[in-house]
Amino acid sequence: MTSEAAPAQAFRHSGKFIDVMGLAAKNALLTLLTFTLYRFWARTSMRRRLWSRVSAMGDPLEYTGTALELFRGFLIALPTFFLPAIFVYYIAPLALDPGTAGWLAFGFYLLAVPLIAAARYLMRRYQLSRTHWRGIRFGLAGSAAGFAFASSGWTVLQWLSLFWYTPVSRMNRAKLLWENARFGDQPFEFVEDGQSPQKDLWWPFALGWFGTAFAVPTVFGIVLSVGLAYLGLDAVASGEQATEPPPNFIAGVVIAYLIAVIGALLGYLLVWAPYNAAAMNAIAARLSLDGARFRLRAKTFSLFLVTLAGWIVTIFSIGLLAPIAGFLQVRYVINRFEILGEPRFAEIGQSIVSAPNAGEGLGDAFDLDMGVGVI
Numbered sequence: 001m002t003s004e005a006a007p008a009q010a011f012r013h014s015g016k017f018i019d020v021m022g023l024a025a026k027n028a029l030l031t032l033l034t035f036t037l038y039r040f041w042a043r044t045s046m047r048r049r050l051w052s053r054v055s056a057m058g059d060p061l062e063y064t065g066t067a068l069e070l071f072r073g074f075l076i077a078l079p080t081f082f083l084p085a086i087f088v089y090y091i092a093p094l095a096l097d098p099g100t101a102g103w104l105a106f107g108f109y110l111l112a113v114p115l116i117a118a119a120r121y122l123m124r125r126y127q128l129s130r131t132h133w134r135g136i137r138f139g140l141a142g143s144a145a146g147f148a149f150a151s152s153g154w155t156v157l158q159w160l161s162l163f164w165y166t167p168v169s170r171m172n173r174a175k176l177l178w179e180n181a182r183f184g185d186q187p188f189e190f191v192e193d194g195q196s197p198q199k200d201l202w203w204p205f206a207l208g209w210f211g212t213a214f215a216v217p218t219v220f221g222i223v224l225s226v227g228l229a230y231l232g233l234d235a236v237a238s239g240e241q242a243t244e245p246p247p248n249f250i251a252g253v254v255i256a257y258l259i260a261v262i263g264a265l266l267g268y269l270l271v272w273a274p275y276n277a278a279a280m281n282a283i284a285a286r287l288s289l290d291g292a293r294f295r296l297r298a299k300t301f302s303l304f305l306v307t308l309a310g311w312i313v314t315i316f317s318i319g320l321l322a323p324i325a326g327f328l329q330v331r332y333v334i335n336r337f338e339i340l341g342e343p344r345f346a347e348i349g350q351s352i353v354s355a356p357n358a359g360e361g362l363g364d365a366f367d368l369d370m371g372v373g374v375i
Helices: 017-033 039-052 067-095 098-129 144-160 166-179 202-230 234-238 249-285 300-316 322-334 362-366
Strands: 008-013 054-056 059-063 131-133 136-140 181-183 186-190 287-289 292-296 337-340
Touching (some): 008 322, 017 322, 039 054, 039 059, 039 067, 039 362, 098 136, 098 144, 098 181, 166 181, 249 287, 249 292, 249 300
Antiparallel strands (some): 008 054, 054 059, 136 181, 181 186, 287 292, 292 337
């Protein structure tokens, strides 16, 4: 039976916005009151709630991670990342000459490229190792250093190609991650069907690239010009008149710029939504577990709205309610995710991949999952 003919069984996420909102607000308050120390317990409680609301083929997921494991990971990352970062960005500009401090910051930025890749891999490894489905644990084999090295090379190729290598890079990273993922002792496969993995990504990527390069700046300029003209500030702002500025000049300029920035951000999200939806669908379509295939039905406009809602919540809460944005993304993906066919569960044994003893560490430093789990 082909994957197209196999019966499709949908994943479900039953999490309610108001329920998650209450937990996120409580976690944010306790995190502030404890000077961010509570964030390890906040992440754990949020993940357990979200995991338990995900069901596949009638069975929910289970998250078994603990706050102390996350705290242990933080203690490991403290001398290797947090303290050096504090020195580079806060102490060096005051203690060193500007040139030395600048080069130090630039070098640390370059070092962050492989660090972020390694952090993403280690975060995925920890979270999969703490995820159970039908009593079977997930896992992630392979090397975080190897992934970081390969990912950094692809990042350099993205820079050199003015980011036109991005579709290839994205699919390469997905392939490396998923081929090392395990469900029990059964590996996931990233299926090669004889066609380029990124063949359907070029046109939506071109829309995003040209939209960012030309359309988004154009929208910013038009909205700003219209706003200034409407407020009667264009002549004053351009210096064409030597008259006294009109009343509320500063407030008017700030409002005009703010509206222009919002318009540009909306344009940015909109031009990249087709590419992001296409890439997510393409990755899901190549996944296989014991012969069963997967399918994701992400759509441009709905993905745009979900991403926009997440940005709004994150910005207006100054990042304190960022887990809400993560929840919206996770629920969006899960409720559009399907498995075609059924793995032979009776033949799948428990995981033989060792589980880490500590949490994600650097993943917490970069907040790669907004505190809600793998995104």
